[in-house]
Amino acid sequence: MTPASSAKATRNIIFLVLVASLGYFVDIYDLVIFSIVRVESLHAIGISEADIRMQGVYVINMQMFGLLLGGIIWGIIGDKFGRIRVLFGSILLYSIANFANGLVHDINTYAIIRFIAGVGLAGELGAGITLVTETLSKEKRGYGTMMVAVIGLFGAVAAATIAKYGWRNAYFVGGILGIVLLLLRLGTFESGMYKNVAQSKVSKGNMFMLFNNGTRLKKYLYCILIGAPLWYVVGILITQAKEFGVALGAKEVLSAGPGILYSYVGIAVGDIFAGLLAQITKSRKLTMAVFLILSVISVTAYLSAKGITTSQFIWLSFFMGCTVGYWATFVTIAAEQFGTNIRSTVTTTVPNFVRGSLIPINWAFDALVKHNGMINSGYIMMGILTVIALLSLSQLKETFGKDLNYVEIS
Numbered sequence: 001m002t003p004a005s006s007a008k009a010t011r012n013i014i015f016l017v018l019v020a021s022l023g024y025f026v027d028i029y030d031l032v033i034f035s036i037v038r039v040e041s042l043h044a045i046g047i048s049e050a051d052i053r054m055q056g057v058y059v060i061n062m063q064m065f066g067l068l069l070g071g072i073i074w075g076i077i078g079d080k081f082g083r084i085r086v087l088f089g090s091i092l093l094y095s096i097a098n099f100a101n102g103l104v105h106d107i108n109t110y111a112i113i114r115f116i117a118g119v120g121l122a123g124e125l126g127a128g129i130t131l132v133t134e135t136l137s138k139e140k141r142g143y144g145t146m147m148v149a150v151i152g153l154f155g156a157v158a159a160a161t162i163a164k165y166g167w168r169n170a171y172f173v174g175g176i177l178g179i180v181l182l183l184l185r186l187g188t189f190e191s192g193m194y195k196n197v198a199q200s201k202v203s204k205g206n207m208f209m210l211f212n213n214g215t216r217l218k219k220y221l222y223c224i225l226i227g228a229p230l231w232y233v234v235g236i237l238i239t240q241a242k243e244f245g246v247a248l249g250a251k252e253v254l255s256a257g258p259g260i261l262y263s264y265v266g267i268a269v270g271d272i273f274a275g276l277l278a279q280i281t282k283s284r285k286l287t288m289a290v291f292l293i294l295s296v297i298s299v300t301a302y303l304s305a306k307g308i309t310t311s312q313f314i315w316l317s318f319f320m321g322c323t324v325g326y327w328a329t330f331v332t333i334a335a336e337q338f339g340t341n342i343r344s345t346v347t348t349t350v351p352n353f354v355r356g357s358l359i360p361i362n363w364a365f366d367a368l369v370k371h372n373g374m375i376n377s378g379y380i381m382m383g384i385l386t387v388i389a390l391l392s393l394s395q396l397k398e399t400f401g402k403d404l405n406y407v408e409i410s
Contacts, residue, residue, distance in 0.1 A: 019184050026124070027124035033159045034063060045106060064118060067355045068352060071351075086123040091120070094116075094120030099171070102171035127347075134340070142278055149331075157265060193404065222392035227351065230324040234260070234263060237382075248305055258310070265318060266321020270323060293386075298319045298324075302320060330351075335404075
Protein backbone atom coordinates (compact mmCIF):
# COMPACT_ATOMS: atom_id res chain seq x y z
CA MET A 1 0.00 0.00 0.00
CA THR A 2 1.38 3.40 -1.03
CA PRO A 3 1.63 6.26 1.52
CA ALA A 4 -1.19 8.10 -0.30
CA SER A 5 -3.53 5.11 -0.26
CA SER A 6 -2.62 4.39 3.37
CA ALA A 7 -3.45 7.97 4.35
CA LYS A 8 -6.75 7.74 2.46
CA ALA A 9 -7.63 4.49 4.23
CA THR A 10 -6.87 6.09 7.59
CA ARG A 11 -9.07 9.09 6.76
CA ASN A 12 -11.88 6.76 5.73
CA ILE A 13 -11.65 4.85 8.99
CA ILE A 14 -11.62 8.07 11.04
CA PHE A 15 -14.67 9.30 9.14
CA LEU A 16 -16.44 5.98 9.73
CA VAL A 17 -15.76 6.13 13.48
CA LEU A 18 -16.91 9.77 13.57
CA VAL A 19 -20.17 9.05 11.74
CA ALA A 20 -20.84 6.00 13.94
CA SER A 21 -20.19 8.19 16.99
CA LEU A 22 -22.57 10.92 15.81
CA GLY A 23 -25.13 8.24 15.02
CA TYR A 24 -24.95 7.01 18.58
CA PHE A 25 -25.16 10.66 19.75
CA VAL A 26 -28.54 11.04 18.02
CA ASP A 27 -29.56 7.54 19.18
CA ILE A 28 -28.94 8.41 22.84
CA TYR A 29 -30.64 11.80 22.45
CA ASP A 30 -33.81 10.11 21.26
CA LEU A 31 -33.51 7.22 23.68
CA VAL A 32 -33.50 9.37 26.83
CA ILE A 33 -35.64 12.29 25.72
CA PHE A 34 -38.84 10.78 27.11
CA SER A 35 -37.25 10.16 30.51
CA ILE A 36 -36.21 13.82 30.59
CA VAL A 37 -39.56 15.31 29.52
CA ARG A 38 -41.72 12.60 31.12
CA VAL A 39 -43.42 14.73 33.77
CA GLU A 40 -43.77 17.89 31.67
CA SER A 41 -45.07 16.15 28.55
CA LEU A 42 -47.54 13.91 30.38
CA HIS A 43 -48.93 16.87 32.29
CA ALA A 44 -49.28 18.75 28.98
CA ILE A 45 -51.45 16.03 27.41
CA GLY A 46 -53.75 15.85 30.42
CA ILE A 47 -52.31 13.13 32.68
CA SER A 48 -52.97 13.82 36.36
CA GLU A 49 -50.20 13.97 38.94
CA ALA A 50 -51.42 10.73 40.52
CA ASP A 51 -51.12 8.85 37.21
CA ILE A 52 -47.76 10.24 36.07
CA ARG A 53 -45.68 7.29 37.28
CA MET A 54 -47.89 4.51 35.89
CA GLN A 55 -48.51 6.20 32.54
CA GLY A 56 -44.81 6.99 32.28
CA VAL A 57 -44.00 3.30 32.77
CA TYR A 58 -46.56 2.47 30.04
CA VAL A 59 -44.90 4.79 27.53
CA ILE A 60 -41.32 3.74 28.34
CA ASN A 61 -42.31 0.07 28.17
CA MET A 62 -43.76 0.64 24.68
CA GLN A 63 -40.49 2.29 23.63
CA MET A 64 -38.50 -0.60 25.07
CA PHE A 65 -40.72 -3.18 23.36
CA GLY A 66 -39.99 -1.37 20.09
CA LEU A 67 -36.28 -1.69 20.84
CA LEU A 68 -36.68 -5.43 21.39
CA LEU A 69 -38.50 -5.96 18.11
CA GLY A 70 -36.30 -3.53 16.20
CA GLY A 71 -33.14 -5.19 17.48
CA ILE A 72 -34.19 -8.45 15.85
CA ILE A 73 -35.31 -6.82 12.58
CA TRP A 74 -32.25 -4.58 12.09
CA GLY A 75 -29.79 -7.22 13.30
CA ILE A 76 -30.98 -9.70 10.68
CA ILE A 77 -31.02 -7.02 7.96
CA GLY A 78 -27.45 -6.07 8.91
CA ASP A 79 -26.20 -9.63 8.40
CA LYS A 80 -28.26 -10.39 5.30
CA PHE A 81 -28.01 -7.09 3.39
CA GLY A 82 -25.20 -5.11 5.02
CA ARG A 83 -24.48 -2.86 7.98
CA ILE A 84 -24.85 0.35 5.90
CA ARG A 85 -28.49 -0.36 5.03
CA VAL A 86 -29.28 -0.59 8.74
CA LEU A 87 -27.68 2.77 9.42
CA PHE A 88 -29.80 4.47 6.77
CA GLY A 89 -33.10 2.72 7.48
CA SER A 90 -33.04 2.97 11.25
CA ILE A 91 -32.25 6.66 11.45
CA LEU A 92 -34.89 7.56 8.85
CA LEU A 93 -37.54 5.74 10.89
CA TYR A 94 -36.75 7.29 14.25
CA SER A 95 -36.29 10.77 12.77
CA ILE A 96 -39.85 10.64 11.40
CA ALA A 97 -41.09 9.30 14.75
CA ASN A 98 -39.43 12.19 16.57
CA PHE A 99 -41.26 14.76 14.47
CA ALA A 100 -44.53 12.91 15.10
CA ASN A 101 -43.89 12.78 18.85
CA GLY A 102 -43.76 16.56 18.94
CA LEU A 103 -47.38 16.63 17.73
CA VAL A 104 -49.10 14.16 20.11
CA HIS A 105 -52.06 15.10 22.32
CA ASP A 106 -53.08 11.80 23.98
CA ILE A 107 -51.33 9.04 25.88
CA ASN A 108 -52.00 6.15 23.47
CA THR A 109 -50.69 8.03 20.42
CA TYR A 110 -47.67 9.05 22.48
CA ALA A 111 -46.98 5.44 23.42
CA ILE A 112 -47.48 4.07 19.88
CA ILE A 113 -45.09 6.61 18.38
CA ARG A 114 -42.49 5.88 21.07
CA PHE A 115 -42.85 2.22 20.07
CA ILE A 116 -42.11 3.14 16.42
CA ALA A 117 -39.19 5.31 17.55
CA GLY A 118 -37.89 2.36 19.57
CA VAL A 119 -37.94 0.12 16.49
CA GLY A 120 -35.88 2.71 14.62
CA LEU A 121 -33.47 3.34 17.49
CA ALA A 122 -32.69 -0.36 17.76
CA GLY A 123 -30.46 -0.47 14.68
CA GLU A 124 -28.12 2.42 15.33
CA LEU A 125 -25.64 1.24 17.96
CA GLY A 126 -25.34 -2.38 16.81
CA ALA A 127 -24.63 -1.52 13.18
CA GLY A 128 -22.16 1.20 14.16
CA ILE A 129 -20.23 -0.98 16.61
CA THR A 130 -20.21 -3.90 14.16
CA LEU A 131 -18.74 -1.69 11.43
CA VAL A 132 -16.08 -0.29 13.75
CA THR A 133 -15.02 -3.65 15.20
CA GLU A 134 -14.79 -5.19 11.72
CA THR A 135 -12.88 -2.27 10.19
CA LEU A 136 -10.28 -1.37 12.84
CA SER A 137 -7.36 -3.64 13.72
CA LYS A 138 -7.86 -6.03 16.62
CA GLU A 139 -5.37 -4.03 18.69
CA LYS A 140 -7.17 -0.70 18.15
CA ARG A 141 -10.86 -1.59 17.87
CA GLY A 142 -11.31 -1.05 21.60
CA TYR A 143 -10.33 2.59 21.12
CA GLY A 144 -12.78 2.88 18.23
CA THR A 145 -15.75 1.55 20.17
CA MET A 146 -14.74 3.68 23.15
CA MET A 147 -14.83 6.77 20.91
CA VAL A 148 -18.29 5.84 19.61
CA ALA A 149 -19.61 5.50 23.15
CA VAL A 150 -17.98 8.63 24.55
CA ILE A 151 -19.18 10.96 21.79
CA GLY A 152 -22.54 9.23 21.58
CA LEU A 153 -23.36 9.48 25.26
CA PHE A 154 -23.19 13.26 25.11
CA GLY A 155 -26.46 13.00 23.22
CA ALA A 156 -28.05 12.83 26.66
CA VAL A 157 -26.40 16.14 27.55
CA ALA A 158 -27.84 17.68 24.40
CA ALA A 159 -31.29 16.24 25.16
CA ALA A 160 -31.34 17.63 28.69
CA THR A 161 -30.18 21.04 27.46
CA ILE A 162 -32.64 21.32 24.57
CA ALA A 163 -35.54 20.00 26.69
CA LYS A 164 -35.37 23.25 28.68
CA TYR A 165 -36.91 24.98 25.64
CA GLY A 166 -40.04 22.82 25.68
CA TRP A 167 -40.75 19.12 25.30
CA ARG A 168 -42.28 19.43 21.82
CA ASN A 169 -39.27 21.40 20.57
CA ALA A 170 -36.99 18.73 22.01
CA TYR A 171 -38.64 16.09 19.83
CA PHE A 172 -38.53 18.32 16.73
CA VAL A 173 -34.80 18.97 17.22
CA GLY A 174 -34.25 15.21 17.53
CA GLY A 175 -35.88 14.74 14.12
CA ILE A 176 -33.73 17.45 12.56
CA LEU A 177 -30.53 15.93 14.00
CA GLY A 178 -31.47 12.61 12.45
CA ILE A 179 -31.95 14.08 8.99
CA VAL A 180 -28.59 15.87 9.18
CA LEU A 181 -26.91 12.61 10.20
CA LEU A 182 -28.61 10.82 7.31
CA LEU A 183 -26.79 13.15 4.88
CA LEU A 184 -23.43 12.45 6.57
CA ARG A 185 -24.00 8.73 6.15
CA LEU A 186 -23.67 9.07 2.37
CA GLY A 187 -19.88 8.93 2.76
CA THR A 188 -19.71 5.69 4.79
CA PHE A 189 -18.55 2.32 3.43
CA GLU A 190 -19.26 -1.34 4.11
CA SER A 191 -16.82 -3.46 6.16
CA GLY A 192 -14.42 -5.73 4.27
CA MET A 193 -15.24 -8.70 6.50
CA TYR A 194 -18.92 -8.44 5.62
CA LYS A 195 -18.18 -8.11 1.88
CA ASN A 196 -16.26 -11.40 2.00
CA VAL A 197 -19.10 -13.16 3.79
CA ALA A 198 -21.74 -11.61 1.52
CA GLN A 199 -20.17 -13.34 -1.48
CA SER A 200 -20.18 -16.75 0.21
CA LYS A 201 -23.01 -19.25 0.60
CA VAL A 202 -22.76 -19.36 4.38
CA SER A 203 -26.03 -18.73 6.26
CA LYS A 204 -26.26 -15.01 7.18
CA GLY A 205 -28.52 -13.29 9.72
CA ASN A 206 -30.04 -16.59 10.78
CA MET A 207 -31.16 -15.88 14.33
CA PHE A 208 -32.07 -19.54 14.83
CA MET A 209 -28.33 -20.24 14.88
CA LEU A 210 -28.33 -18.64 18.33
CA PHE A 211 -30.86 -21.19 19.56
CA ASN A 212 -29.93 -24.42 17.78
CA ASN A 213 -26.60 -24.71 19.58
CA GLY A 214 -26.49 -24.85 23.39
CA THR A 215 -23.06 -23.23 23.66
CA ARG A 216 -24.01 -20.32 21.41
CA LEU A 217 -27.33 -19.81 23.21
CA LYS A 218 -25.74 -19.65 26.65
CA LYS A 219 -23.06 -17.30 25.38
CA TYR A 220 -25.74 -15.05 23.88
CA LEU A 221 -27.77 -14.96 27.11
CA TYR A 222 -24.67 -14.23 29.18
CA CYS A 223 -23.88 -11.25 26.91
CA ILE A 224 -27.35 -9.82 27.61
CA LEU A 225 -27.30 -10.41 31.35
CA ILE A 226 -23.97 -8.67 31.98
CA GLY A 227 -25.46 -5.35 30.84
CA ALA A 228 -28.75 -5.35 32.76
CA PRO A 229 -27.52 -3.43 35.87
CA LEU A 230 -26.61 -0.38 33.77
CA TRP A 231 -30.07 0.03 32.35
CA TYR A 232 -31.67 -0.50 35.75
CA VAL A 233 -29.61 2.39 37.15
CA VAL A 234 -30.63 4.76 34.35
CA GLY A 235 -34.12 3.45 33.66
CA ILE A 236 -35.38 3.21 37.24
CA LEU A 237 -33.07 4.69 39.87
CA ILE A 238 -32.54 7.95 37.96
CA THR A 239 -35.66 8.13 35.77
CA GLN A 240 -37.86 7.75 38.87
CA ALA A 241 -35.84 10.39 40.75
CA LYS A 242 -38.97 12.20 41.87
CA GLU A 243 -40.35 9.10 43.61
CA PHE A 244 -36.98 8.11 45.12
CA GLY A 245 -36.58 11.66 46.38
CA VAL A 246 -39.87 11.41 48.27
CA ALA A 247 -38.81 8.06 49.78
CA LEU A 248 -35.47 9.54 50.86
CA GLY A 249 -37.10 12.60 52.41
CA ALA A 250 -35.62 15.01 49.87
CA LYS A 251 -35.88 18.66 50.77
CA GLU A 252 -36.77 19.50 47.15
CA VAL A 253 -38.51 17.72 44.29
CA LEU A 254 -35.87 15.77 42.37
CA SER A 255 -36.02 15.96 38.57
CA ALA A 256 -34.91 13.15 36.27
CA GLY A 257 -33.63 15.61 33.64
CA PRO A 258 -30.48 16.82 35.44
CA GLY A 259 -29.94 13.30 36.80
CA ILE A 260 -29.92 11.79 33.32
CA LEU A 261 -27.72 14.57 31.99
CA TYR A 262 -25.04 14.09 34.64
CA SER A 263 -25.33 10.31 34.71
CA TYR A 264 -24.60 10.20 30.98
CA VAL A 265 -21.67 12.56 31.40
CA GLY A 266 -20.51 10.08 34.03
CA ILE A 267 -21.08 7.13 31.69
CA ALA A 268 -18.97 8.88 29.05
CA VAL A 269 -16.18 9.41 31.61
CA GLY A 270 -16.55 5.82 32.78
CA ASP A 271 -16.36 4.54 29.21
CA ILE A 272 -13.02 6.29 28.75
CA PHE A 273 -11.58 4.70 31.88
CA ALA A 274 -13.13 1.31 31.07
CA GLY A 275 -11.69 1.41 27.56
CA LEU A 276 -8.25 2.39 28.82
CA LEU A 277 -8.34 -0.23 31.59
CA ALA A 278 -9.24 -2.92 29.04
CA GLN A 279 -6.35 -1.83 26.79
CA ILE A 280 -3.87 -1.73 29.69
CA THR A 281 -4.92 -5.06 31.26
CA LYS A 282 -5.81 -6.61 27.88
CA SER A 283 -8.93 -7.95 29.54
CA ARG A 284 -12.50 -6.84 28.93
CA LYS A 285 -13.77 -9.34 31.52
CA LEU A 286 -11.67 -7.87 34.33
CA THR A 287 -12.81 -4.38 33.34
CA MET A 288 -16.47 -5.42 33.44
CA ALA A 289 -16.07 -7.06 36.84
CA VAL A 290 -14.40 -3.97 38.34
CA PHE A 291 -17.14 -1.66 37.11
CA LEU A 292 -19.98 -3.97 38.20
CA ILE A 293 -18.61 -3.96 41.75
CA LEU A 294 -18.12 -0.17 41.71
CA SER A 295 -21.72 0.28 40.56
CA VAL A 296 -22.98 -1.48 43.68
CA ILE A 297 -21.03 1.01 45.81
CA SER A 298 -22.45 4.03 43.94
CA VAL A 299 -26.05 2.76 44.11
CA THR A 300 -25.67 2.12 47.83
CA ALA A 301 -24.50 5.72 48.29
CA TYR A 302 -27.59 6.95 46.41
CA LEU A 303 -30.14 4.80 48.21
CA SER A 304 -28.72 5.71 51.63
CA ALA A 305 -28.72 9.49 51.00
CA LYS A 306 -31.41 10.50 53.53
CA GLY A 307 -32.63 14.06 53.09
CA ILE A 308 -30.94 14.21 49.69
CA THR A 309 -30.64 17.65 48.07
CA THR A 310 -30.72 18.48 44.36
CA SER A 311 -26.98 19.12 44.42
CA GLN A 312 -26.29 15.76 46.07
CA PHE A 313 -28.58 14.02 43.57
CA ILE A 314 -26.64 15.50 40.64
CA TRP A 315 -23.29 14.38 42.06
CA LEU A 316 -24.60 10.93 42.89
CA SER A 317 -26.07 10.63 39.38
CA PHE A 318 -22.65 11.48 37.97
CA PHE A 319 -20.99 8.95 40.31
CA MET A 320 -23.45 6.21 39.36
CA GLY A 321 -22.92 7.07 35.69
CA CYS A 322 -19.15 6.70 36.04
CA THR A 323 -19.49 3.28 37.65
CA VAL A 324 -21.87 1.92 35.00
CA GLY A 325 -19.69 3.37 32.24
CA TYR A 326 -18.97 -0.03 30.77
CA TRP A 327 -21.45 0.24 27.87
CA ALA A 328 -18.82 0.31 25.10
CA THR A 329 -16.90 -2.54 26.73
CA PHE A 330 -20.06 -4.59 27.14
CA VAL A 331 -21.17 -4.12 23.50
CA THR A 332 -17.65 -4.85 22.24
CA ILE A 333 -17.62 -8.11 24.22
CA ALA A 334 -20.86 -9.13 22.48
CA ALA A 335 -19.47 -8.24 19.03
CA GLU A 336 -16.31 -10.25 19.65
CA GLN A 337 -18.08 -13.40 20.80
CA PHE A 338 -19.63 -14.36 17.44
CA GLY A 339 -18.76 -14.86 13.76
CA THR A 340 -19.22 -12.33 10.95
CA ASN A 341 -22.34 -13.99 9.53
CA ILE A 342 -24.37 -13.35 12.73
CA ARG A 343 -22.29 -10.57 14.31
CA SER A 344 -24.70 -7.80 13.36
CA THR A 345 -27.65 -9.83 14.67
CA VAL A 346 -25.89 -10.30 18.01
CA THR A 347 -24.42 -6.81 18.33
CA THR A 348 -27.78 -5.22 17.50
CA THR A 349 -30.03 -7.45 19.57
CA VAL A 350 -27.89 -7.71 22.72
CA PRO A 351 -27.87 -3.99 23.69
CA ASN A 352 -31.52 -3.67 22.72
CA PHE A 353 -32.49 -6.72 24.74
CA VAL A 354 -30.65 -5.13 27.64
CA ARG A 355 -32.65 -1.93 27.11
CA GLY A 356 -35.79 -4.02 26.70
CA SER A 357 -35.00 -5.84 29.93
CA LEU A 358 -36.29 -2.69 31.58
CA ILE A 359 -39.80 -4.07 30.98
CA PRO A 360 -39.45 -7.15 33.25
CA ILE A 361 -37.22 -5.14 35.60
CA ASN A 362 -40.00 -2.54 35.91
CA TRP A 363 -42.55 -5.28 36.63
CA ALA A 364 -40.30 -6.93 39.20
CA PHE A 365 -39.44 -3.60 40.81
CA ASP A 366 -43.13 -2.59 41.03
CA ALA A 367 -43.93 -5.93 42.67
CA LEU A 368 -41.12 -5.42 45.18
CA VAL A 369 -42.20 -1.84 45.95
CA LYS A 370 -45.67 -3.00 47.05
CA HIS A 371 -44.14 -5.04 49.88
CA ASN A 372 -40.74 -3.45 50.55
CA GLY A 373 -41.00 0.23 49.62
CA MET A 374 -38.88 2.17 47.12
CA ILE A 375 -35.54 2.12 48.96
CA ASN A 376 -35.43 -1.53 50.02
CA SER A 377 -36.65 -2.56 46.57
CA GLY A 378 -33.85 -0.49 45.05
CA TYR A 379 -31.25 -2.42 47.05
CA ILE A 380 -32.81 -5.82 46.35
CA MET A 381 -33.11 -5.28 42.60
CA MET A 382 -29.53 -3.99 42.25
CA GLY A 383 -28.21 -6.93 44.26
CA ILE A 384 -30.04 -9.52 42.16
CA LEU A 385 -29.01 -7.98 38.83
CA THR A 386 -25.36 -7.59 39.85
CA VAL A 387 -25.01 -11.17 41.06
CA ILE A 388 -26.56 -12.44 37.81
CA ALA A 389 -24.24 -10.19 35.77
CA LEU A 390 -21.09 -11.35 37.58
CA LEU A 391 -22.04 -15.03 37.25
CA SER A 392 -22.74 -14.54 33.53
CA LEU A 393 -19.45 -12.71 33.03
CA SER A 394 -17.55 -15.58 34.62
CA GLN A 395 -18.89 -17.93 31.93
CA LEU A 396 -17.72 -15.85 28.95
CA LYS A 397 -14.30 -16.25 27.33
CA GLU A 398 -11.87 -13.35 27.15
CA THR A 399 -12.04 -11.76 23.67
CA PHE A 400 -9.46 -8.97 23.82
CA GLY A 401 -7.34 -9.14 20.65
CA LYS A 402 -9.45 -11.93 19.15
CA ASP A 403 -9.40 -12.33 15.34
CA LEU A 404 -12.96 -11.61 14.14
CA ASN A 405 -12.56 -12.79 10.56
CA TYR A 406 -14.47 -16.08 10.90
CA VAL A 407 -18.03 -17.39 10.52
CA GLU A 408 -20.42 -19.47 12.61
CA ILE A 409 -21.39 -22.84 11.17
CA SER A 410 -25.09 -23.73 11.54
